[in-house]
Amino acid sequence: MPHSAPDSYPRRGFPPRSTALPEMATAVIILNEEREVEYVNRSAEELFEPVDPHGCTMPVLLASCGARGGEEMFADHVSGQDAEGTCRLRLVDERLLDCTSRRLSNGGYVLSLDDVTEHVRNAELANHDALTGLANRKIFRERLSERLADARQSGKPVAVLYLDLDRFKAINDTLGHPVGDALLRKVAGRLTGALHPDDLAARLGGDEFAVLQSGSEQPASAQALAARLVDLIGRTYALEGHTLNVGASVGVAIAPQDGYEPDTLLRHADLALFRAKADGRGAYRFFEHGMNDRIQARRLMEIELRRALALKQLRLVYQPQIHLASNAISGFEALIRWETPDGRVVPPSEFIPLAEEIGVILPIGEWVLRTACKQAAAWPDSVAVSVNVSPAQFRTGRLVETVASALARSGLPAARLELEVTEGALLEGSDAVTRTLATLRQMGVRIAMDDFGTGYSSLSYLQKFPFDRIKVDKSFVRGIDRNSHRLPIVRAIVTLAAGLGMETMAEGVETEAELACIRAEGCDGVQGYLTGCPLSPEAATALLAPSRPLSSTGATE
Ligand code: C2E
Numbered sequence: 001m002p003h004s005a006p007d008s009y010p011r012r013g014f015p016p017r018s019t020a021l022p023e024m025a026t027a028v029i030i031l032n033e034e035r036e037v038e039y040v041n042r043s044a045e046e047l048f049e050p051v052d053p054h055g056c057t058m059p060v061l062l063a064s065c066g067a068r069g070g071e072e073m074f075a076d077h078v079s080g081q082d083a084e085g086t087c088r089l090r091l092v093d094e095r096l097l098d099c100t101s102r103r104l105s106n107g108g109y110v111l112s113l114d115d116v117t118e119h120v121r122n123a124e125l126a127n128h129d130a131l132t133g134l135a136n137r138k139i140f141r142e143r144l145s146e147r148l149a150d151a152r153q154s155g156k157p158v159a160v161l162y163l164d165l166d167r168f169k170a171i172n173d174t175l176g177h178p179v180g181d182a183l184l185r186k187v188a189g190r191l192t193g194a195l196h197p198d199d200l201a202a203r204l205g206g207d208e209f210a211v212l213q214s215g216s217e218q219p220a221s222a223q224a225l226a227a228r229l230v231d232l233i234g235r236t237y238a239l240e241g242h243t244l245n246v247g248a249s250v251g252v253a254i255a256p257q258d259g260y261e262p263d264t265l266l267r268h269a270d271l272a273l274f275r276a277k278a279d280g281r282g283a284y285r286f287f288e289h290g291m292n293d294r295i296q297a298r299r300l301m302e303i304e305l306r307r308a309l310a311l312k313q314l315r316l317v318y319q320p321q322i323h324l325a326s327n328a329i330s331g332f333e334a335l336i337r338w339e340t341p342d343g344r345v346v347p348p349s350e351f352i353p354l355a356e357e358i359g360v361i362l363p364i365g366e367w368v369l370r371t372a373c374k375q376a377a378a379w380p381d382s383v384a385v386s387v388n389v390s391p392a393q394f395r396t397g398r399l400v401e402t403v404a405s406a407l408a409r410s411g412l413p414a415a416r417l418e419l420e421v422t423e424g425a426l427l428e429g430s431d432a433v434t435r436t437l438a439t440l441r442q443m444g445v446r447i448a449m450d451d452f453g454t455g456y457s458s459l460s461y462l463q464k465f466p467f468d469r470i471k472v473d474k475s476f477v478r479g480i481d482r483n484s485h486r487l488p489i490v491r492a493i494v495t496l497a498a499g500l501g502m503e504t505m506a507e508g509v510e511t512e513a514e515l516a517c518i519r520a521e522g523c524d525g526v527q528g529y530l531t532g533c534p535l536s537p538e539a540a541t542a543l544l545a546p547s548r549p550l551s552s553t554g555a556t557e
């Protein structure tokens with residue numbers, strides 16, 4: 001039998017499990033010791049259609065079909081911490097599944113998933129949110145319908161304020177759910193304290209709140225309340241020995257001008273909230289017609305990106321990195337590309353920020369690491385691979401395991417992997433990030449600081465962490481032979497790096513004159529269109545064949 005299933009049966013008279021398992025109404029998934037899906041029964045297959053779960057890890061599978069939840073449990077799988085676990089998953093169509101996981105004797109896991117949507121919905125029929133005591137979504141919607149019906153008669157405006165906490169998830173993840181819950185209760189307290197007796201506050205779920213306001217002075221009343229809420233909720237909290245700061249963003253929609261239907265008004269307030277978050281959080285925005293189109297386009301891209309991951313539309317190209325003393329290829333930087341079904345190649349600048357925002361960067365980053373390590377293992381021993389790592393990958397706390405697993409599976413020695421980090425990663429929770437970097441470095445992985453000089457405080461990070469290499473950003477390299485201001489900057493960076501025992505690599509070298517300057521300044525390496533454009537894996541490998549001269553690095557991705 002191909003799979004190792006739960007071992008408590010068969011007993012005499014039971015059908016053999018190979019017949020029973022596919023037929024079971026409960027969805028069953030079996031993960032192998034690599035935490036990849038090895039088996040799904042029919043019920044499980046139906047849940048994830050059209051994505052084929054085979055070979056995916058659970059985080060990749062869930063991200064591919066837009067499902068949420070289970071992060072902690074699946075992280076525990078990787079560390080092998082808990083033999084049993086449960087979690088709740090929310091599918092993209094809002095169905096809720098309770099997932100139970102048990103470790104198998106072969107090191108794999110068996111997961112069973114039960115649809116609990118109806119059960120949970122019934123429980124929600126009660127009117128109040130159990131955690132905060134505020135009205136729940138059902139009541140809020142009912143009151144909104146009533147007020148809108150009144151407003152149709154009276155002509156008085158009704159405002160909906162949609163409120164969402166900024167970075168609440170990080171607090172929940174780092175300090176635990178009890179602190180997260182206590183924070184939500186405090187937020188609810190501040191929220192109700194700011195309202196007029198006629199207003200209604202509700203918790204719609206998670207860290208989302210809404211207010212129904214019927215003051216006749218609109219939009220002035222809504223504006224005053226939104227500003228007050230952003231200020232009040234953004235003030236410091238003292239909770240269980242922690243001092244916490246969490247911001248709030250608010251979206252506002254007002255009937256009649258923004259819609260008379262409850263769902264339209266709610267959706268428009270949500271779009272305005274989305275805008276407030278996109279504009280930098282800790283702010284409020286009013287709905288404007290036209291937000292719809294822009295945000296719809298983004299949401300469409302979000303769906304396409306999740307599908308791209310599932311349908312394998314992502315690929316890596318490899319840009320040569322040249323060691324200047326020997327003129328030899330010392331490594332390649334792996335750069336991601338998204339090829340859409342209509343043949344368009346989307347550059348990372350267009351989708352990595354979105355992928356970071358919606359969390360898809362985690363399965364993407366994992367895939368990039370695995371693919372790049374596997375590819376590099378086929379190259380000569382002297383050739384390394386550099387992989388870009390997003391700030392979000394540090395936040396999961398799982399980067400070390402992901403890197404270790406990519407190295408182990410590919411057989412690539414750690415010293416041939418370099419991780420490129422930007423200031424964005426270092427800015428957030430710098431102690432935890434520094435510890436992660438130190439662990440990776442102890443494993444033998446090299447760490448490079450990417451785009452050096454473009455951030456606010458690149459210099460201060462150099463004393464916090466001993467990078468192996470500094471990549472001088474292309475903005476300082478472009479036209480260095482002609483621009484009298486760039487040369488001294490590059491010279492200073494090279495001197496600084498040498499003093500700290502770090503190597504330097506100049507990015508974006510496009511002309512012979514730039515190369516000559518960079519060489520004269522003593523940079524250790526270069527990477528740019530002059531010495532090699534990003535190449536397909538096949539072209540990169542061919543370039544490493546002993547007979548190929550360096551000058552033949554064509555622009556074939
Ligand atoms: P980066 O890490 O600084 O990568 C170098 C970028 O400069 C690449 O753009 C590369 O194609 C481009 N480049 C190289 N030589 C030249 C040159 O001579 N002239 C000019 N004008 N450009 C040159 P690309 O591939 O569009 O990547 C842009 C950024 O996207 C990367 O900047 C990196 O921050 C991010 N990125 C790319 N792949 C990944 C990935 O797998 N994961 C993550 N998290 N980020 C990625």
Ligand code: MG
Binds near residue numbers: 388420450
């Ligand atoms: Mg890079």
Ligand code: MG
Binds near residue numbers: 450451471473507
């Ligand atoms: Mg760079």
